[in-house]
Amino acid sequence: MEQQTLRVNALRVAAEKLGFFRFGRLGDKVVLTNDAGDWHLLSAHDFAAFVEGRMEPEHPEYAALVQKCFVRDGADLDGLAERIGRKKxxxxxxxxxxxxxxxxxxxxxxxxxxxxxxxxxxxxxxxxxxxxxxxxxxxxxxxxxxxxxxxxxxxxxxxxxxxxxxxxxxxxxxxxxxxxxxxxxxxxxxxxxxxxxxxxxxxxxxxxxxxxxxxxxxxxxxxxxxxxxxxxxxxxxxxxxxxxxxxxxxxxxxxxxxxxxxxxxxxxxxxxxxxxxxxxxxxxxxxxxxxxxxxxxxxxxxxxxxxxxxxxxxxxxxxxxxxxxxxxxxxxxxxxxxxxxxxxxxxxxxxxxxxxxxxxxxxxxxxxxxxxxxxxxxxxxxxxxxxxxxxxxxxxxxxxxGYDGKIYPCDEARMLAAMGDEMFNLGHLDSSTMVDTLQHPTIKTLMLASLQDGLPGCDTCWNLPFCGVCPVYNYRVGGDVFGQRPQSAQCKQYLAIAHLLMEHLANDEDGQVAQIFSRWTVRRTRDEDS
Incomplete structure (x- = not known):
């Protein structure tokens, strides 16, 4: 996907009026996101007013920005914490x-x-x-x-x-x-x-x-x-x-x-x-x-x-x-x-x-x-x-x-072992309990390498609340569990998919796409058919 730059020339950030957010360009709009997965689209003009603290409470976008805690005054931080906790x-x-x-x-x-x-x-x-x-x-x-x-x-x-x-x-x-x-x-x-x-x-x-x-x-x-x-x-x-x-x-x-x-x-x-x-x-x-x-x-x-x-x-x-x-x-x-x-x-x-x-x-x-x-x-x-x-x-x-009783953190790690690299082997069923598996140093390393909040390039990306990182994939393609973003093909894939979906929602004039997408998120189980 072609890299785009959001120009914010001469914007004076009114930090005291803003909640936490990440942002990025989406066509002629700017998308804001936060850790709860809340998101909002603004025009470039409205984004400038928002960042500089010039957006008035009467503005049609203002109430939604407050509700999503992008605006500090009136934000329900307890509600935000609950939403983040539910996501995680x-x-x-x-x-x-x-x-x-x-x-x-x-x-x-x-x-x-x-x-x-x-x-x-x-x-x-x-x-x-x-x-x-x-x-x-x-x-x-x-x-x-x-x-x-x-x-x-x-x-x-x-x-x-x-x-x-x-x-x-x-x-x-x-x-x-x-x-x-x-x-x-x-x-x-x-x-x-x-x-x-x-x-x-x-x-x-x-x-x-x-x-x-x-x-x-x-x-x-x-x-x-x-x-x-x-x-x-x-x-x-x-x-x-x-x-x-x-x-x-x-x-x-x-x-x-x-x-x-x-x-x-x-x-x-x-x-x-x-x-x-x-x-x-x-x-x-x-x-x-x-x-x-x-x-x-x-x-x-x-x-x-x-x-x-x-x-x-x-x-x-x-x-x-x-x-x-x-x-x-x-x-x-x-x-x-x-x-x-x-x-x-x-x-x-x-x-x-x-x-x-x-x-x-x-x-x-x-x-x-x-x-x-x-x-x-x-x-x-x-x-x-x-x-x-x-x-x-x-x-x-x-x-x-594995068929032989070896334990791996994921199937990709097991595939890597089948290629001759036991880098991510967590032990064997003959000698390991689940406690041993969960407390294995390799698990801690994988968590550290995939916690996006601490990964340069991920921590400021608007797609962070919707994305994920595979350290085993990074290790396979680059020899490093932390990987190189945004050069990673997987990073390009996930960012492009999120970008496409946001574009469809942004251009959804009659709400039909939003209805379709919402229907896709409904999860039913076989128990409901019993």
């Missing part, structure tokens, strides 16, 4: 996303593979039942009341027995924890958390056995799916996510499979199978469906419309447009599949425009990245999307377990 309440919650690598084996050979896959013959890269139980025991020590076990690979369905066992074992273990907690409460146990050792190691910031809400997600390429596996996933309410990279030509080019086989047809078949089964059960298709991820390669860039239309035709409501990342095989084949961030952002902008136009016509589809930013911009809550928050969720919002 994820800081008191431990890992809720539990990534489980059930195997490194995979039956596909994608041109951009992020996971450094193993051949199907490498059964030694399958997680064992013993390790699987250790994963559950460790993960349930998190103080988060909600945990989502996300099965990845490789292709996790090739080790489906371990997936099944984790689901059964985690549910049973959670019942035991709830039962023990109830017994302790009935007996008026004084310190049930601290005295639950040694069977359930606990400590600062760790849930000592309250019982949790547990979900399970399976990330699969669908090419090893069977009717038996699909029906088991449906019966056990497992969320299913797959990769769908666009129309047949693009998908099959990106995601190589065995000779004379059509990966695209397999994926589409199983997406329809799940959709039809859910509908036959009377379930709401907005809540019960296969989610899909699109990884953008050079071949995808000119097919934004076909990509969106395909997702709509399959009833997929959330299209998450993501660029290539620097992990796994993608680096080796970059010249063939890669592009600049500017090329990706052009693709993204065109796709987003088309998605908005479809929504205006009544078609229900959202873009996943936009939804994360819009939730931060338009609601009092942070979605706690671990990749886009400050500090990032590595080790504090998520944890990843």
């Amino acid at each position: 309440r994820f800081l008191g919650v431990g890992p809720h996303l539990v990534v489980v690598i059930t195997t490194l084996r995979c039956n596909q050979s994608c041109c951009y593979c992020h996971a450094s896959r193993a051949d199907m013959s490498c059964v030694e890269t399958d997680m064992t039942i013993e390790t699987a139980e250790k994963v559950v025991n460790h993960a349930l020590q998190s103080n988060s009341s909600y945990v989502n076990f996300e099965f990845q690979g490789g292709e996790p369905t090739v080790n489906i027995d371990v997936v099944r066992h984790i689901v059964d074992y985690a549910r049973e273990k959670n019942k035991e924890i709830r039962g023990r907690r109830a017994t302790e409460a009935d007996s008026k146990h004084r310190f049930p958390v601290l005295e639950s050792r040694p069977t359930e190691p606990v400590g600062p910031g760790v849930n000592g056995g309250i019982g949790k809400t547990i979900d399970f997600s399976l990330v699969t390429n669908m090419t090893a799916m069977t009717t038996e596996i699909a029906d088991w996933l449906i019966a056990n309410d497992i969320y299913v996510c797959t990769s769908l990279d666009g129309p047949q030509e693009v998908h099959n080019w990106n995601r190589g499979w065995k000779k004379d086989s059509n990966a695209y047809e397999a994926v589409v078949h199983w997406i329809k199978y799940f959709r039809d089964r859910y509908i036959s059960m009377g379930r709401d298709p907005e809540l019960w469906h296969v989610d899909a991820l699109l990884t953008t390669t050079r071949k995808t860039l000119e097919h934004f419309k076909e990509v969106v239309d395909l997702y709509v035709s399959l009833g997929i409501r959330n299209l998450h447009l993501r660029p290539l990342n620097p992990f796994g095989f993608a680096e080796k084949s970059w010249r063939r599949v890669g592009y600049t961030m500017e090329e990706f952002l052009d693709f993204y902008a065109r796709a987003l425009d088309y998605i908005i136009e479809l929504n205006k016509q009544g078609v229900q589809i959202i873009e996943g990245n936009a939804t994360v930013f819009l939730t931060k911009m338009l609601t009092p809550d942070d979605p706690n999307y671990v990749d886009i928050r400050s500090p990032c969720g590595a080790g504090t919002g998520q944890v990843a377990y």
Whole structure:
């Protein structure tokens, strides 16, 4: 995105009249933001009057500026503190996303593979039942009341027995924890958390056995799916996510499979199978469906419309447009599949425009990245999307377990280890409790390196309340967890997305876009359909 400069020649700042704010240019307007995620758009003329303290209380923008605490006189600072606390309440919650690598084996050979896959013959890269139980025991020590076990690979369905066992074992273990907690409460146990050792190691910031809400997600390429596996996933309410990279030509080019086989047809078949089964059960298709991820390669860039239309035709409501990342095989084949961030952002902008136009016509589809930013911009809550928050969720919002029992702060760190760099290894399930994991020096470093308030370039950026930093990404591309902003491609991506969304809102004369964007932020759960 082209760099723009906001000229503030000869402005005499009336600091005593101003609340805290960050600001930046947005076309012919100036955007103000604060730590609570409040934002406001002013013309350049009104911005000058605001900064110099010349804006009168009768001005049409004044009341909103006071309400958002951009103007000091009359500002409700207690209310501001409460809003900031609500946005940052994820800081008191431990890992809720539990990534489980059930195997490194995979039956596909994608041109951009992020996971450094193993051949199907490498059964030694399958997680064992013993390790699987250790994963559950460790993960349930998190103080988060909600945990989502996300099965990845490789292709996790090739080790489906371990997936099944984790689901059964985690549910049973959670019942035991709830039962023990109830017994302790009935007996008026004084310190049930601290005295639950040694069977359930606990400590600062760790849930000592309250019982949790547990979900399970399976990330699969669908090419090893069977009717038996699909029906088991449906019966056990497992969320299913797959990769769908666009129309047949693009998908099959990106995601190589065995000779004379059509990966695209397999994926589409199983997406329809799940959709039809859910509908036959009377379930709401907005809540019960296969989610899909699109990884953008050079071949995808000119097919934004076909990509969106395909997702709509399959009833997929959330299209998450993501660029290539620097992990796994993608680096080796970059010249063939890669592009600049500017090329990706052009693709993204065109796709987003088309998605908005479809929504205006009544078609229900959202873009996943936009939804994360819009939730931060338009609601009092942070979605706690671990990749886009400050500090990032590595080790504090998520944890990843390798097939061999090694513990990592996030899946990106685990991918880096698969490439031979164990920089972010947090230990092993044989010797580490959740307390050890959360108190690991590497976690503290990752938090420090992703706390944007202390990062030059981030601390003054208007996009700070909506953005996030990935130290593992920074380390991979630049050898430094702190990274170099704004040269970072990820920084360019997030700033450009926020800029696009703000522009759409600023130019929304009839309020239709604001209504669409607000609808995108509404989060419903499957429990609402029960």
